[in-house]
Amino acid sequence: xxAMDNTVQRNERMPWRIIEDEAILVNIDNEIVIHLNxxxxxxxxxxxxxxxxxxxxxxxxxxxxxxxxxxxxxxxRFIEELLEKDAATVP
Amino acid sequence: xxxxxxxxxxxxxxxxxQEKEFVLGIEEQYRDFQSTAEEDFVFYVDxxxxxxxxxxASEGVGYGEQNIVLIPGKWKYSIVxxxxxxxxxxxxDIMGAKVHLHLxxxxxxxxxxxxxxxxxxxxxxxxxxxLLLHASGVIREGRGFVFCGPDxxxxxxxxKMAPASLVAADDSLALRxxxxxxxxxxxxxxxxxxxxxxxxxxxxxxxxxxxxxxVRETALIEAVKxxxxxxxxxxxxxxxxxxxxxTVQYIAERVSCYELYFPPTGDYMDxxxxx
Numbered sequence: 001x002x003a004m005d006n007t008v009q010r011n012e013r014m015p016w017r018i019i020e021d022e023a024i025l026v027n028i029d030n031e032i033v034i035h036l037n038x039x040x041x042x043x044x045x046x047x048x049x050x051x052x053x054x055x056x057x058x059x060x061x062x063x064x065x066x067x068x069x070x071x072x073x074x075x076x077r078f079i080e081e082l083l084e085k086d087a088a089t090v091p
Numbered sequence: 092x093x094x095x096x097x098x099x100x101x102x103x104x105x106x107x108x109q110e111k112e113f114v115l116g117i118e119e120q121y122r123d124f125q126s127t128a129e130e131d132f133v134f135y136v137d138x139x140x141x142x143x144x145x146x147x148a149s150e151g152v153g154y155g156e157q158n159i160v161l162i163p164g165k166w167k168y169s170i171v172x173x174x175x176x177x178x179x180x181x182x183x184d185i186m187g188a189k190v191h192l193h194l195x196x197x198x199x200x201x202x203x204x205x206x207x208x209x210x211x212x213x214x215x216x217x218x219x220x221x222l223l224l225h226a227s228g229v230i231r232e233g234r235g236f237v238f239c240g241p242d243x244x245x246x247x248x249x250x251k252m253a254p255a256s257l258v259a260a261d262d263s264l265a266l267r268x269x270x271x272x273x274x275x276x277x278x279x280x281x282x283x284x285x286x287x288x289x290x291x292x293x294x295x296x297x298x299x300x301x302x303x304x305x306v307r308e309t310a311l312i313e314a315v316k317x318x319x320x321x322x323x324x325x326x327x328x329x330x331x332x333x334x335x336x337x338t339v340q341y342i343a344e345r346v347s348c349y350e351l352y353f354p355p356t357g358d359y360m361d362x363x364x365x366x
Contacts, residue, residue, distance in 0.1 A: 015329055015336050019311060028327065035312065
């Protein structure tokens with residue numbers, strides 16, 4: 001399980017672009033196109049290998065109206081999903 | 092032997108080969124795509140090359156029915172001889188603007204040339220703001236219309252239904268951003284007797300067979316997804332994906348895109364292709 005002090009790095013072999021606040025990613029290995037909603041796009045774009053999960057939660061909390069525990073839970077769940085799919089790593 | 096130049100979607104390749112018969116065959120096959128433009132890359136067809144087995148080709152990206160593999164990082168093509176053995180077929184050097192294809196003894200080169208040539212064009216095109224797309228296209232009064240969809244989606248059918256239009260392609264074409272405008276270009280693959288034509292794109296339709304006609308605007312992000320889903324990739328080069336993503340977004344932001352649910356008969360094409 002990812003910890004709040006972990007930094008997370010998105011997979012650099014997945015080109016991506018922000019389009020109207022959402023994100024489109026392409027998984028080069030299987031050519032699958034992935035569509036991220038606005039919140040997921042913010043998480044993805046902040047997973048730069050420098051910011052911790054806690055800092056990512058701070059960023060999302062500062063941008064969207066939701067209580068912090070809910071955001072924390074959603075961010076961790078999304079990051080763990082990405083880790084399972086090799087779309088991100090914990091350096 | 093004087094080199095031939097072939098230009099596809101604005102990407103010009105100089106073909107250098109000492110085999111006269113081969114060059115004449117290429118000139119005939121691509122006669123409508125001959126060019127005098129300055130070349131973007133040189134495609135060397137090498138005879139009398141000592142080639143060798145590729146030891147670590149299992150990590151390569153395979154594409155096409157001909158079992159050609161591109162090995163990441165090394166930019167080598169190879170042919171799959173059997174499950175474990177790959178013979179080096181050539182190499183591609185994007186930055187050096189050179190492609191090599193070896194004539195191997197006993198190998199029917201025609202089909203391999205076409206596959207590797209298409210692959211090379213695709214690489215250079217994507218670096219120049221273009222892409223190859225599963226789509227048919229028509230040109231009417233100087234305006235291009237793209238009908239994009241996967242196999243069996245009705246690309247040929249819908250293109251043939253367009254009255255007073257030139258069917259530019261019935262299976263694949265190139266899109267390219269040139270001087271800020273979005274253009275469609277025919278390609279010499281996938282369609283019979285392809286003519287070398289191009290036009291600025293007026294509309295893009297993502298097509299679906301249906302009983303009743305329905306047309307609705309495609310949201311930007313959905314248009315990007317559909318373009319990507321119908322783009323030819325098959326490469327380990329992430330820069331090509333990144334450039335293609337950029338190009339697709341540029342086109343989707345500037346060209347009107349629609350979902351088109353269409354019946355195979357009906358008198359609706361005039362209205363569809365009007366401004």
